[in-house]
Amino acid sequence: MPPDQGDRTSGEGSAELRAPDFSLRQLSYFVAVARHQSLHKAADALHVSAPAVSAAIAHLETTLNVQLFQRRHARGLVLTETGSAFAVECRNLLLQSWDIGSGRLTDSREIQGHVHLGCLFSFAPYVIPPLMRQMADRFPKARLFWHEGHHEYLLEGLQTGAFDLALMYDFEVPSGIECIPLRAAPLQAVLPAGHPLLRRSRLTMRELATEPLILLDLPRTRNYMLSAFSADGVAPRIAHRVYSMTMLLGLVANGHGFSLLNFCPPNTHSRELESTLRTPNLVLAHSHRYRFTRIAAAVGEIVTVLAEELAFRAD
Incomplete structure (x- = not known):
């Protein structure tokens, strides 16, 4: 029987869409190395051997005829410009694959x-634990990986694709990062119990300038806090520089000074500030470069509710 006219193709070879000479597993190994900048760290995270990861990278570079990494003794494996662009495409492809496997096509x-x-x-201590509980109850087949850190760390994670989402403030956010506003987070003064300034409902930066300041000395946070004083034409009296919330709250509670925070945890004493500084927003951020999956959207919905219910002022 002659072939049907509609089955004929032109040109040589098959017109069928064929699979490339590499696998999704190899792409996942590459993305892991790109994230960790180390074969051994990627292998540990993937629970496979380092030689298997190395072989996958070598196969990709040979098949694609490109160099994906530069091997540097001090810094490990650093993505080339081509490798960086390929990492974005691979991560989006893997995320899309997970979406297909999660039942999207069957409306599951x-x-x-x-x-x-x-x-x-x-x-993070007031958002992550309840989020983990709700995730386990509502999406038992999904996995949540959480990471806590300062502002600079979160921005870097969003830009590199290490994080799908980040709950943070919207100051000094670069282009390419979309921020969904959740609520205003005005700057507040955190004071020791019994401090005379607690008798006031609102405070000015000038009133606080003579008090000893406990400065949270972290990237971007430091400059933001100090700009609250310079915006009102005064200079702070820095008594201590700290690098953790635990030390900050401990020093304040023991009367060693006051501090500035946008979020005041329970059992602290705070007052609103009269400041010309822009009030930041608490936002849920993600990068435009990377695919937004069903599970990311589901987590975002839960985080949004938890953030809206969070008491930003303790008293």
């Missing part, structure tokens, strides 16, 4: 896959 309500959430360390 059973969401699978994994999501990496970054959260500002100051309020």
Whole structure:
């Protein structure tokens, strides 16, 4: 029987869409190395051997005829410009694959896959634990990986694709990062119990300039806090520089000074500030470069509710 006219193709070879000479598993190995900048760290995270990861990278570079990494003794494996662009495409392809496997095509309500959430360390203890509980109850087949850190760390994670989402403030956010505003987070003065200034409902930066300041000395946070004083034409009296919320709150509680925070944890004493500084917003951020998956959207919905319910002022 002659072939049907509609089955004929022109040109030589098959017109069928064929699979490339590399696998999704090899792409996942590459993305892991790109994230960790180390074969051994990527292998540990993937629970496979380092030679298997090395072989996958070598196969990709040979098949694609490109150099994906530069091997540097001091810094490990650093993405080339081509490798960086390829890492974005690979991550989006892997995320899309997870979306297909999670039942999207059959309208299944059973969401699978994994999501990496970054959260500002100051309020992470009040968001991450209830989020983990709700995730386990509502999406038992999904996996949540959480990361806490300071503002600079979260921005870097969003830009490199280490984090799918980040709960943070919206100051000095570069282009390419979309921020969904959740609520205003005005700057507040945190004071020791019994401090005379607690008798006031609102305070000025000039009133605080003579008090000993406990400065949270972290990238971007430091400059933001100090700009609150310079915006009102006064200079702070820095008594201590700290690098953790635990030390900051401990020093304040023991009467060694006051501090400035946008979020005041429970059992602290704070007052609103009269300042010309722009009030930042608490936002849920993600990068435009990377695919937004079903599981990321589901986590975002839960985080949004938890953030809205969070008490930003303790008293």
